Amino acid sequence: MSGIYIHVPFCKQACHYCDFHFSTSLQYVDEMTDAICTEIIMKKDRITDQVGSIYFGGGTPSILPQKSFEKIFNTLTTHFSVASDAEITIETNPDDLDAKKIAILRQLPVNRFSIGIQSFFNEDLIWMNRAHNAAEADSCIMRSQDAGFENLSIDLIYGYPLLTDEKWHSNIRKAIGLQVPHLSAYSLTVEPRTALAAAIKKGKQVPVNDEQSAAQFISLIEKSGMAGFDHYEISNFSLPGKHAVHNTNYWRGIPYLGIGPSAHGFNGNTRYLNIANNAKYMTQIAAGKLAETVEELDIYDRFNEYVMTSLRTMWGTDLSKIERDFGKEFLNDTIENSETFIRRNWLENKNGTLTLTQDGKLFADYIASELFLIDEQK
Template identity: 45%
Template sequence: MSGIYLHIPFCKKACNYCNFHFSTNQQKMEDLVYALTMEIKLQQHYLSDTVETIYFGGGTPSLLKSADISLLLNTIHQYFKVSNDAEITLEANPDDIDPHIVREWKNLGINRLSVGIQSFQESDLQWMGRAHNALQARDCIQQAQEAGITNLSIDLIYGGPTLPHENWKLNLKTAIDLGVPHLSCYALTVEPKTALALKINRRELPEIDTQHQAEQFEMLQSITGEAGYEQYEISNFALPGKRSKHNSSYWSGAHYLGLGPSAHSYNGKSRQWNISNNSLYIQSIKKGEIPFEIEELSTAQQINEYIMTALRTVEGISAERLNIIGQKEIFVPLVAEAQKFIQQGLMECSNEHLRITPAGKFMADGIAAELFRD
């Protein structure tokens, strides 16, 4: 299987924690959509497998006109073989959702929404600089469900200074009570060059409390587990049958094509990424040129990428897959190096799979880094 990601780099306003590539100036929206159709044509030979997932990310893809979404989907179907039951996801902000637009999206082929809720608490939303309010956060979920898109995912952020434990529990309870089948929950991260980082550096805001975050991560695991959600990846929780097929393909090493400014592509042997500049991207595409950089991945890099992504999933590292990538026996010495984590109860090994235990999930990235191969 393979997937296609389209980056829509426009937002109504900037959130203080976000470091994704976007612009609040939407004047180039139509030019960008046209450039995306051109890049689809230029990249028509990048994927050889049937496309099983299409994902509109950003930025804020829900700012697109329905006609633009239709044009992009039709162009993809023109140049790629797309599965009849492909998962087609649109990221949306609560303030862009109403019953009419959801029905339009569904008629265009969108069958899954990923909604940037972040919190159901007004104090959090104001602190983050979000464009929606707490009432819209709740209403948009019910509006989407009533309009016929029930395959929903929402983003929630925990560990911030305006989110006490009781409010975090309320956020999770609200999502569960609303029947949201998929949750993507992320610890608040201070990314360089963001407004949040600047305010912390100026001592206008306190440093992030990692102990506070760890406690809320444990609450997250407990509350979702009791409600029947599977933590199939460190930050992702799904009811049975509701995993994100698109994101799962990333973690399993499937090939994908990224379209638009800053979008990344991967074909198993190399990784490439488009320029993070809307104007230069559009200008280059109009000339028939894709403005990207490329990195050919060594065997060691391929192994380490697999270790990093696989350890974040419930399946963990597969001996068979690891040995195929390395073209020799790698799993046994890797397990030997992991013994210190196994003895601490942070990892486990069974059925030729090496996994992070629930106790080790908050430290998954650090554990993976210690297991990287030279």
């Protein structure tokens, strides 16, 4: 079943590390809602099977008012066949999840929260310029569970200067102790056009330490594993049966529709990318034009994308699929290129499937790039 991603480009304030597309002005929320609904209708013929997942990302979707959600859901259900058991996720911030907001969301088809906790320590949240505090990080999880939202995922960040190993271990224990079934954990990345990058360049912040990030990543793998979590994708950990349906479909190459400014979609052979500008997006949609660029993927693009996404998961890269979908030459090159990493104990070949070892997970992107193939005739 296909998925639908909806990008909600609004936030209360800008986190120092974030380079996602958003605006801190809520002046045009109604107009953006209308544009999103119009784009849904314009793209309704791109999905012909049932929709198995809907994901509201951003930005901070939980900032939207009830009427916006209702309008978007009405548009979705009018123009698509949404499975009765579809996973419907909304990204939320702890400061939005007060009792009133949770009650509103409970009236909607939403059945999963992805909560941007990032840390359970106040000083870290201040350093990140997050809008919530540590007390809200705790209380929003318990409040959501009490309201019946048990299918929760929380985001945590590691590898930043303030995060000692003791604090990181405490964050992991807290998440597990709160009985959250899914964790997404990301090493802090310094993106070029962010407040954090500017502060580091001016010497006002300490650069990220790669050794610290690696050590904290390994400790997360070990401690979550002891608690029964599957490390099913490089940045994602869940109890059995609680894998994120929507994101897992990304990594398995399942088609999905992208709606909203900066959103992208994929149909197996073509990738679509919407313009990352709110005003231009709304203007083009209002004029009856899709605000997207189209990239046709050749066989090398599709092979490289399969390797990049599949290798990040516990299911690995299936060599028989490579032969079936791309041919014998691609298979032979993959086997040959993987041998170096197998000898280093970074990769394993288990019954025809390449999977990363624990050491290999530290170099996932590098290994994938070394397995990429290029068209020599271009």
